[in-house]
Amino acid sequence: AGAPPPGTNPLALDAPAAGSYAGAHTFEELPLSRATRDALKAAGFTQLTAIQRAALPHALAGRDVLGAAKTGSGKTLSFLIPLVELLYRRSWGKLDGLGALVLTPTRELAVQIFDELVKVGRRHELSAGLLIGGKKVAEEAARVATLNVLIATPGRLLQHMDETPGFDASGLQMLVLDEADRILDMGFAATLDAIIANLPRARQTLLFSATQTKSVRDLARLSLAGPEFLSAHAEA
Ligand code: ADP
Ligand code: MG
Numbered sequence: 001a002g003a004p005p006p007g008t009n010p011l012a013l014d015a016p017a018a019g020s021y022a023g024a025h026t027f028e029e030l031p032l033s034r035a036t037r038d039a040l041k042a043a044g045f046t047q048l049t050a051i052q053r054a055a056l057p058h059a060l061a062g063r064d065v066l067g068a069a070k071t072g073s074g075k076t077l078s079f080l081i082p083l084v085e086l087l088y089r090r091s092w093g094k095l096d097g098l099g100a101l102v103l104t105p106t107r108e109l110a111v112q113i114f115d116e117l118v119k120v121g122r123r124h125e126l127s128a129g130l131l132i133g134g135k136k137v138a139e140e141a142a143r144v145a146t147l148n149v150l151i152a153t154p155g156r157l158l159q160h161m162d163e164t165p166g167f168d169a170s171g172l173q174m175l176v177l178d179e180a181d182r183i184l185d186m187g188f189a190a191t192l193d194a195i196i197a198n199l200p201r202a203r204q205t206l207l208f209s210a211t212q213t214k215s216v217r218d219l220a221r222l223s224l225a226g227p228e229f230l231s232a233h234a235e236a
Contacts, residue, residue: 003012006035007051011077014145017074018047021057021059023057024048024053025047025048025053025056025107026046026047026048027040027041027046027048028046030056030057030060030063030081031060032060032081032085033084033085033088033124035088035123036081036084036085036088036120036121036123036124038093038123039119039120039121039122039123039234040081040120043119043120045077048074049069049073049074050069050073050232050233051067051069051073051075051078051230051231051232052074052077052078053232054067054230054231054232055067055078055079055206055228055230056078056081056082058228058230059078059079059081059082059204059206060081060082060085060092062086062204063204063226063227064204064205064206064207064224064225064226064228064230065206065207065224065227065228065230066207066208066209066212066216066220066224066227066228066229066230067123067206067207067208067209067230067231067232068208068209068210068211068212068230068231068232068233069208069210069231069233070210070233071159071210072174072192073232075178075208076113076116076178077116078208079102079122079176079208080113080120080121081120081204082119082174082204082206083100083102083117083149083174083176083206084117084120084121084124084126085222086099086100086173086174086204087099087100087124087126087148087149087173087174088124090173092126092148092173093148094125094126094127094146094148096148096171097145097146097147097148097168097171098147098148098149098150098168098169098171098172099126099148099149099171099172099173099174100148100149100150100170100173100175100176101149101150101152101157101169101174101175101176101199102149102150102151102152102176102178103152103153103154103157103175103176103177103178103183103195104151104152104153104178104179104183104194105153105154105178105179105182105183105186105188106182107132107133107134107153109178109179110130110132110151110152110153111130111132113151113178114128114130117149117151121149126149127146127147127148127149128147128148128149128150128151129143129144129147129149129151130150130151130152131144131150131151131152131153131156131157131160132151132152132153132156132216133153133155133156134154137159137160137163137164139161139162140156140164141160141163141165141166141167143212144160144164144166144167145164145166145167145168152190153186153193154183154188154191154195155191155197158191158194158195161194161195161198169198169199169200170200171200171215172199172200172203173203173204174203174204174205174206175196175199175203175204175205175206175223176205176206176207177192177205177206177207177223178208179206179208179209179210180207180208180209180216180219181209181210181211181213181215181216182210184213184215184219189215189219192223193222196222196223201225205223205224205225205227207220207224209218212231
């Protein structure tokens with residue numbers, strides 16, 4: 001059991017090299033699909049924030065990333081852009097099922113991430129949904145099998161993994177752990193372990209956190225393969 005040895009994320013092999021655009025300050029300079037580029041422009045995003053400058057080149061190159069930066073620094077796009085681009089490069093579509101999973105501590109954060117995904121992904125043909133409770137499990141379960149991207153809170157996701165027939169994570173390409181420090185503070189460590197144990201190892205994993213605590217580093221050891229450790233604390 002456990003993560004594969006460092007540096008063995010197999011998805012890193014067929015992605016563009018980070019070196020050529022490592023100094024990018026604008027979204028225009030990054031190797032993005034036309035659909036993503038246009039959507040970012042339409043949403044008014046032009047300059048990268050510090051954590052986006054640090055994380056996007058590595059994440060777009062297919063590497064696992066642990067990114068730490070304070071609240072409000074733009075961590076959401078640091079994972080949503082690589083997520084959308086990875087599925088686009090793999091021509092992910094309707095029949096491919098679950099391709100990416102985002103775990104976040106609260107329903108409110110999940111809804112915010114969903115709204116940002118709608119902005120970034122609007123010109124892509126991906127289906128996305130929330131698994132956050134507040135609806136009947138059965139209502140959520142009816143759609144789960146058809147969605148390409150799920151944004152979920154850990155407890156609810158594990159419930160679907162255990163109980164929903166047709167829930168299939170075997171094709172998962174990317175796992176995102178958002179606000180990992182808060183997920184752990186809320187007592188979800190064992191839930192996360194159980195979820196991760198059910199996911200394919202050959203995936204890309206992006207872990208974002210406001211702080212780098214010991215428990216976050218332990219989680220990184222369990223879930224990431226040869227990660228880049230990036231933080232953007234000094235600048236706004
Ligand atoms: P965090 O997850 O680090 O707390 P968010 O990803 O929620 O931060 O971003 C905070 C706010 O900044 C959001 O309103 C988001 O739309 C905005 N934002 C993110 N990246 C950029 C950017 N490159 N340019 C302008 N605004 C941005
Ligand atoms: Mg956030």
